[in-house]
Amino acid sequence: MDVRRRFVVTAAGVAPLVLRSAVPPLALLAWPATAVRAQGAWPQRPVRFVIPNAPGSSIDTIGRLLMAGMATALPMTTVADNKAGAAGALGVEAGRTSPADGYTLIVGSSSAISTAPMLQKAAKYDPLRDFDLISLVALLPNVLVCHPGLPVRSAQELIAYARGKGDKSNMASAGSGSASHLAGAAFQAAAGFKSLHVPYKGGSQGVASVVSGETDWVLTPAPAAMSLVAGGRLRLLGHSMPANTQPLGDTPSLAGTVPGFEFSGWIGLLAPKGLPEAVTAALGEAVAKALRTPEMLKAFETHGAVPTASSPAEFRQFLARDIAQNKRAVEAAGVQAE
Numbered sequence: 001m002d003v004r005r006r007f008v009v010t011a012a013g014v015a016p017l018v019l020r021s022a023v024p025p026l027a028l029l030a031w032p033a034t035a036v037r038a039q040g041a042w043p044q045r046p047v048r049f050v051i052p053n054a055p056g057s058s059i060d061t062i063g064r065l066l067m068a069g070m071a072t073a074l075p076m077t078t079v080a081d082n083k084a085g086a087a088g089a090l091g092v093e094a095g096r097t098s099p100a101d102g103y104t105l106i107v108g109s110s111s112a113i114s115t116a117p118m119l120q121k122a123a124k125y126d127p128l129r130d131f132d133l134i135s136l137v138a139l140l141p142n143v144l145v146c147h148p149g150l151p152v153r154s155a156q157e158l159i160a161y162a163r164g165k166g167d168k169s170n171m172a173s174a175g176s177g178s179a180s181h182l183a184g185a186a187f188q189a190a191a192g193f194k195s196l197h198v199p200y201k202g203g204s205q206g207v208a209s210v211v212s213g214e215t216d217w218v219l220t221p222a223p224a225a226m227s228l229v230a231g232g233r234l235r236l237l238g239h240s241m242p243a244n245t246q247p248l249g250d251t252p253s254l255a256g257t258v259p260g261f262e263f264s265g266w267i268g269l270l271a272p273k274g275l276p277e278a279v280t281a282a283l284g285e286a287v288a289k290a291l292r293t294p295e296m297l298k299a300f301e302t303h304g305a306v307p308t309a310s311s312p313a314e315f316r317q318f319l320a321r322d323i324a325q326n327k328r329a330v331e332a333a334g335v336q337a338e
Contacts, residue, residue, distance in 0.1 A: 042102045046077040049105050052091025052112045054084040054202030058221035062267050063107035069290025084202050087178045088112025089123035100274035110265040111179040114326045119177035119337050133315040134269040135287040138305040141247045141264045142183045142240040145225045146217040155238045155257040162193045171195040172215040174203035183219040183263045185333040190261045222304025240264050248304050
């Protein structure tokens, strides 16, 4: 198997994990989809992708790119179903309770899968028990962005500005316990300053509040912000991956300003428990094939996402580690269940 060493980055730090390359050998991709199609059983109708976040959010952006790529790779017809709320728990729960027939899939994230069960009463699921894991899709650096009118041009200047403003400085998030909330809280704790937390109902709304000037800054998954940065509507101050990485060109790592600070997320594809093995294999094949196309690689780069395919077993290993690390982050941030 072709493997590469990647670095899993969350609030607890960086840990090496060997994942399957997004460009697996062609021989490994030949049989599953062919076998499924030979059975004539699936897919015979559109496949619904439950996206547990609002349109325009980072998960929605990458999820829709994935859908388009998989539609071509399998091929199949795909339909997006955005079900936002409770930090993604409402959408994940809707996907979990759907039939395990291959016609409902879940675009999961660190916030909705790893963290929501710790913080959201609406999350009735056990991430490692209640789903069939298909494949990781992307690692997502968070980006520190502010309103362009703010008199800051670096992370250090934002920290100084917030300290000077006291409780009049504010930080947006996608909601209490969301990835942007935990990332922002961890950044403040590490840098030694405090901004008022302003939670919104979804990542796109939180980012929009910074664009409008309603809030000062947000530390959000890159796909939610990079097009706005490119259009001059947000100012990019840094990314949350290690200091020796460059997921966004020359954008500096926040670890260069706040030593040791790292906090990034992920996106993966899941299904209700009990998915037929051949369907799981065919979907994993489609993810890997979609992620290796030049068009997909370019799109992910534009949005600051790192394509990362995996086997179900590798996804499970990754998820177990991510849950443990996020539990420590939640405890450190002092976030209470809602």
